[in-house]
Amino acid sequence: MNRIAFTLNGQPREVVDASPNLTLLQWLRGPAGLPGTKEGCAEGDCGACTVILVEPEALGGPAYRAVNACLVLLPMVHGRAVYTVEGLADGGRPHPAQAALIEQLGSQCGYCTPGVVMSMFEACYRTDLDEDWKLDDQMCGNLCRCTGYRPIRDAARQVAGTRPADAFSAALAEARPEPRALSYEGAGGRFFMPEDWAGLWAARAAAPDAVLVNGGTDVCLRITKGFEVLPALISLEALAPLRALEAHPDGSLFIGAGVHLSDLEAFARDHSPAVERMLRFFGARQIKNRGTVGGNLCNASPIGDLAPIFLALGAVAHARGPGGARTIPLDAFFTGYRQTALAPDEILEAVSLPAPPAGDVRVVAYKVSKRQELDISAVSAGLWVRLEDGVVAEARFAFGGMAATPARAARAEALALGKPWTEATARAAAAGLDLDFAPLDDHRGSAWYRGTVAKNLLVGFFLETEGGRGAPRLPYRPTGTVQVVAS
Known part of the structure; x- marks a missing residue:
C-alpha cells in the first residue's frame, strides 16, 4: 500500500x-x-x-x-x-x-x-x-x-x-x-510497518540499513533537531507480540518491548510499585504516551531511566531474530556506550521481571534531575536488598549516570552482603561506590556531584525503607511549589 x-x-x-x-x-x-x-x-x-x-x-x-x-x-x-x-x-x-x-x-x-x-x-x-x-x-x-x-x-x-x-x-x-501493515515510498524515502515477524524479517532484508523505530520519541529528534534525512525506517509499532503485558500468578512480569510507558505505569501501579514510582517522573505524559520500554532500553543511554530499576529487579531481556529467540540477563545487555548485546538482525521482544522472592525484600527507584518534570537524569538508581534475619542475603545496587552504561555496583553490593542491614552497612557500601564508578563531568553534573548523590541515595534507601527512621520525604508529585514538613 x-x-x-x-x-x-x-x-x-x-x-x-x-x-x-x-x-x-x-x-x-x-x-x-x-x-x-x-x-x-x-x-x-x-x-x-x-x-x-x-x-x-x-x-x-x-x-x-x-x-x-x-x-x-x-x-x-x-x-x-x-x-x-x-x-x-x-x-x-x-x-x-x-x-x-x-x-x-x-x-x-x-x-x-x-x-x-x-x-x-x-x-x-x-x-x-x-x-x-x-x-x-x-x-x-x-x-x-x-x-x-x-x-x-x-x-x-x-x-x-x-x-x-x-x-x-x-x-x-x-x-x-x-x-x-504499510509498505510506503515517497519523496525518495521508504517506510515499513509490518504486522508479523515474517513481515519484519522481509522488511529488514529489503532495507538492511533501515532505522528501527517504535514510539519515535528519540529517533524523531534525529530529524527535527539533527536535520538528518533517514532514507528508510521500519516501524515496530504494529507488531502485536511487542505489546504483551502479563502478570503471572507467581508474581513474575512479562513486558513487551513495544509497551508504551503510560501503559506500563498504570500496570506497575498494581504489580511493581518501584517501577511505577520511576515512571511518575520519567517524562511528560505526551512522551510516556509514545515512548516504549524497548526504545528506552535499546538506546542504551547511560542515563536511561528504566535500566537501573530493571537491573535491580533482576530483569531478563528477550531477543528475537530470524533464527529464533534467546534470553540475555539485563546485566549483560549493555555492552558499551549506546551499545547492546543484540545481534545486528535481532530486536528486543520483551523484558521479564522474576517473581519477587519470599521474605524481607526492599526496593526503591530514584531519579535526580534539575527539574522534577521534563528533565534528563543526572543520576538514577534502582536499589534492592533481600534480608534474612536482618542480614543482607542478596543486594543489587544499579545506577545510571555514573558510567558509560547503566550498571550495577558490584563492589558496593559485596560490602553489604552478609552484614546486618544497618545505617553503618549502608554507609560502608556507599563508600564502595568510589571503587565501582568514575563518573564524568558534564553540564548535568560534575563527577563529584554524581558520586556524592549516588552515595546519598544508597544511604537514603536504608533510611527510607527502615521503618520510616529517615527524615520525612517530600512526595514525588507535590501539589504545590512549597511544602511544609513537620519537625
Whole structure:
C-alpha cells in the first residue's frame, strides 16, 4: 500500500508522495491547512503541538492519548484516528475542555492554548485521575510562559474524568484496531510497518540499513533537531507480540518491548510499585504516551531511566531474530556506550521481571534531575536488598549516570552482603561506590556531584525503607511549589 490512510477529526484522509521524514506537525500546519497545532520546540518539551491519537489497544481498553505531533512521523498514523484542536467543537459549541479554559481565564497570548486544550481533552476521558499529582502529571508536558499555571490547573481539574456523554465518548467505545501493515515510498524515502515477524524479517532484508523505530520519541529528534534525512525506517509499532503485558500468578512480569510507558505505569501501579514510582517522573505524559520500554532500553543511554530499576529487579531481556529467540540477563545487555548485546538482525521482544522472592525484600527507584518534570537524569538508581534475619542475603545496587552504561555496583553490593542491614552497612557500601564508578563531568553534573548523590541515595534507601527512621520525604508529585514538613 503506497498511501498513508487515517482519519483526521473524524474524516478519512489519504496521503501519497509525502516524505516518510515528514512529521505529523509539519503536515498539519502545511498541506492539511490546520495551523491551530503550534510548533514551539520541535523536540517534545513544550507541548504546543499536542494532538490526540486514538489508541484502540491501550491497557484497559481504547483510549484517547495526547502526543507531541513533532515527534510523530506522518506514516506512523496509518490506520489511526487523529484529532486536533480544530476538530473538538460540536456545531460551534466548544468542547468542555475548551469551555473550562475560557471560564478559568487560562489563556493570555494563546500560543500554548491549543496544546493545553488537547491535554485537557485526554484528561476528560481518563478514569484514573483521582489524585492531584496525577492531574499534574497529565498537564506537566504543556509549558505556558505568560498566563501562569493556576488557572490552567483549575480548568483541567474542572473537566478531568468527567467523560462527557458526547460523540467522542461514543467514538471511543466503538474504536477497534485497524489493519496497519504499510509498505510506503515517497519523496525518495521508504517506510515499513509490518504486522508479523515474517513481515519484519522481509522488511529488514529489503532495507538492511533501515532505522528501527517504535514510539519515535528519540529517533524523531534525529530529524527535527539533527536535520538528518533517514532514507528508510521500519516501524515496530504494529507488531502485536511487542505489546504483551502479563502478570503471572507467581508474581513474575512479562513486558513487551513495544509497551508504551503510560501503559506500563498504570500496570506497575498494581504489580511493581518501584517501577511505577520511576515512571511518575520519567517524562511528560505526551512522551510516556509514545515512548516504549524497548526504545528506552535499546538506546542504551547511560542515563536511561528504566535500566537501573530493571537491573535491580533482576530483569531478563528477550531477543528475537530470524533464527529464533534467546534470553540475555539485563546485566549483560549493555555492552558499551549506546551499545547492546543484540545481534545486528535481532530486536528486543520483551523484558521479564522474576517473581519477587519470599521474605524481607526492599526496593526503591530514584531519579535526580534539575527539574522534577521534563528533565534528563543526572543520576538514577534502582536499589534492592533481600534480608534474612536482618542480614543482607542478596543486594543489587544499579545506577545510571555514573558510567558509560547503566550498571550495577558490584563492589558496593559485596560490602553489604552478609552484614546486618544497618545505617553503618549502608554507609560502608556507599563508600564502595568510589571503587565501582568514575563518573564524568558534564553540564548535568560534575563527577563529584554524581558520586556524592549516588552515595546519598544508597544511604537514603536504608533510611527510607527502615521503618520510616529517615527524615520525612517530600512526595514525588507535590501539589504545590512549597511544602511544609513537620519537625
